Amino acid sequence: MVQGGCKFGFFEVFKKTAATLIDNPETTSRFKTPIYMVSSALAETIATVALCPFEAVRIKMVTQASYAKVSMLSGMLRIHQAEGVYGYGQADNSQALRRRG
Secondary structure (H helix, E strand, C coil), X not given: CHHHHHXXXXXXXXXXXXXXXXXXXXXXXXXXXXXXXXXXXXXXXXXHHHHHHHHHHHHHHHXXXXXXXXXXXXXXXXXXXXHCHHHHHHHHHHHHHHHXX
């Protein structure tokens, strides 16, 4: 839900922003495909970053069954207390590799 919401929402924001910056309907229409491609790539990047904390907790929960007994939120709090904000970035490499393959 987090990733899908970010992808859709930011795609629409970037698409509209690009059309506003170009400020010419004819040019916007002519470059519709590149605008959509760049907007999609930017939205995917933001969505992947937004998903990292959840993915880090999921990986910890899979590898250590007792890591987050109650909920995803308790796992996030535990990572934050133990490793700080940088603990959430551990899932970044595995997530990026999984998306490329």
